[in-house]
Amino acid sequence: MRKLITPVIASLASAVIIAGCSSQPSTVSVDTTPKALPADIAEKPIELFVGQDLGAVGGLEDYDQGYVNYFGIPSGVTVYTSLKDLEGLEQKVNYGAGDNYANLYLESDAFKGVDIAMGLYLVDQLDDINAGTLDSNISKLANWISQSERTVYLRIGYEFEGSWNGYASDDYKEAYRRIVDGLNKLNVDNVEYVWQSSGYEEDREELLSYYPGDAYVDWVAYSYFNHDPKLAGQEMLRIARERGKPVMIAELTPRGYNLMLDDGKKTWDSWFKPFLNHLKENQDVIKIIAYINADWDVQPMWKGQGWGDTRLQSNLYIANKWRRTIKREEWLVTSTVAIPPIFLLPDDYDELKQARNKAAEDTVPQENQWQAEDATPTGNVRIYPDGAAAGGKGMAYMYQLGDSLTFKGVPQSNYFVIRYASERSGKIGLFVNGQRAYDIEFDSTGSWVGTYNKVEMRVDIPEGLM
Structure with a gap:
């Protein structure tokens, strides 16, 4: 009997696969020699x-x-x-x-x-x-x-x-x-x-x-x-x-x-x-x-x-x-305030702060949780800052075929959870040892950043594979 191991890929944003094609836009010829500003x-x-x-x-x-x-x-x-x-x-x-x-x-x-x-x-x-x-x-x-x-x-x-x-x-x-x-x-x-x-x-x-x-x-x-x-x-x-x-x-x-x-x-x-x-x-x-x-x-x-x-x-x-x-x-401004007023915190500040801290704790990597920014990116995928992401950063711009994150030497697992943010609903592929094994369908969270959701699914990932 296999033990239950749950790897979690956290802080993945803009996870959308776009199908179809479009015609090439008209181009404008450009002299690429730099020109001085006035x-x-x-x-x-x-x-x-x-x-x-x-x-x-x-x-x-x-x-x-x-x-x-x-x-x-x-x-x-x-x-x-x-x-x-x-x-x-x-x-x-x-x-x-x-x-x-x-x-x-x-x-x-x-x-x-x-x-x-x-x-x-x-x-x-x-x-x-x-x-x-x-x-x-x-x-x-x-x-x-x-x-x-x-x-x-x-x-x-x-x-x-x-x-x-x-x-x-x-x-x-x-x-x-x-x-x-x-x-x-x-x-x-x-x-x-x-x-x-x-x-x-x-x-x-x-x-x-x-x-x-x-x-x-x-x-x-x-x-x-x-x-x-x-x-x-x-x-x-x-x-x-x-x-x-x-x-x-x-x-x-x-x-x-x-x-x-x-x-x-x-x-x-x-x-x-x-x-x-x-x-x-x-x-x-x-x-x-x-x-x-x-x-x-x-x-x-x-x-x-x-x-x-x-x-x-x-x-x-x-x-x-x-x-x-x-x-x-030495940024140009019209005036500055010599003695600024004190910013008054709202009456429910403590409650808001506790909720924010709790949300941050929930994003801290646990055992067998893998951070998206620890993977090897391919295509357009690159790091981005986000205060609501684990560690304040994640990986974004996964929006077309060929954009991917690769994890090597992952543990055996029969359960998979991905934490993501996306303005649109869509589908991404989960590849095991280079072969597409699962389709992960996800719903919009309403934003590319800041608002995250989870998708959970049963999988069969042998130990040591990708």
């Missing part, structure tokens, strides 16, 4: 922007517990709107991700001269844009930007290649150019046009198939959440250098962490340090970073998706390190 930009230190809703930013009468109240006013703030409705500019709007109301910044003396990074949402609008139906809104947007009396960094159709947006490359390029042409025709001279990818799973040819042209792009940008710091925005950075464009990290946050409840030093070492190294290695082109300072888990749009709580002021250790980093790195 001198006035190249000589500047990094500018710090903060977002992405009024509560996260703070510094206003009805929003007084945000970033500004604890750290001071950054160089810029982020806002969002869509070309279809232009919501959140001249009126307050909330779609479940915090209040947006850009005019409040224009009306506030405290934010006088503070620049704006505007995410322009274009989902399900490309056909109308390209047909000219939204030309009047392009004119209204041009008027708002002109009257703002500050530089507006317009992120047109941000994260353009993300499957969640559904932008066809040719339609996207046509819409992007129409918006830029419309603003240029109206002589808007205080706008910078930003071409932003997701920073994930970058394919050079796919990215270039969305490129609207040098004359239409002032800044190249990407998002940075749980990215591998060595690979984050790698192709976007390459394209920026080839074309002499400065780079903006337009969305920046330690997704999956809870800064209020997590150990500050461990979090700083596992996420912030690698990110700062990423900046240092690319300081020749990265000139703006936009941090998202939000309690994601209380916002209906993001609740349950594992984004966490990324408010810098909620962790004393991280808050102090952040202040020192701003000073040491």
Whole structure:
């Protein structure tokens, strides 16, 4: 009779096998010789922007517990709107991700001269844009930007290649150019046009198939959440250098962490340090970073998706390190707070902390539990940081045939458990000694990171095999 042994592969994220194929995207020829940035930009230190809703930013009468109240006013703030409705500019709007109301910044003396990074949402609008139906809104947007009396960094159709947006490359390029042409025709001279990818799973040819042209792009940008710091925005950075464009990290946050409840030093070492190294290695082109300072888990749009709580002021250790980093790195900000207020912990802090600690204990490797990051990766698979993963890290980007993790010399087992996070449902194969022996079907956990589930199944794995 065989003894029951349960190997567990922990912290496996983005575990999706994609079947089928797609046609090759059209390409854009590129001179790969690096070009220098304009001198006035190249000589500047990094500018710090903060977002992405009024509560996260703070510094206003009805929003007084945000970033500004604890750290001071950054160089810029982020806002969002869509070309279809232009919501959140001249009126307050909330779609479940915090209040947006850009005019409040224009009306506030405290934010006088503070620049704006505007995410322009274009989902399900490309056909109308390209047909000219939204030309009047392009004119209204041009008027708002002109009257703002500050530089507006317009992120047109941000994260353009993300499957969640559904932008066809040719339609996207046509819409992007129409918006830029419309603003240029109206002589808007205080706008910078930003071409932003997701920073994930970058394919050079796919990215270039969305490129609207040098004359239409002032800044190249990407998002940075749980990215591998060595690979984050790698192709976007390459394209920026080839074309002499400065780079903006337009969305920046330690997704999956809870800064209020997590150990500050461990979090700083596992996420912030690698990110700062990423900046240092690319300081020749990265000139703006936009941090998202939000309690994601209380916002209906993001609740349950594992984004966490990324408010810098909620962790004393991280808050102090952040202040020192701003000073040491000489990031450009508008003002700083000399004596910051004390962050008040919620009444149920102890209970929340105990629950967080218990969840962390549950991820500690036990006997016969194997960590995914101890395996040999193949294909796109690589390490990623995640506060909810065992040891704060796991393996991600297992999304197509050939992506795999290989364990050698595993013990005999008749029971298998895998701990995973995935935004989608799907199926992966379990291979024994090089042969596919089992299909592991899994349901979506709602997020690529931060929210984990388990799949358990009976198996027959002889001792010492893979």
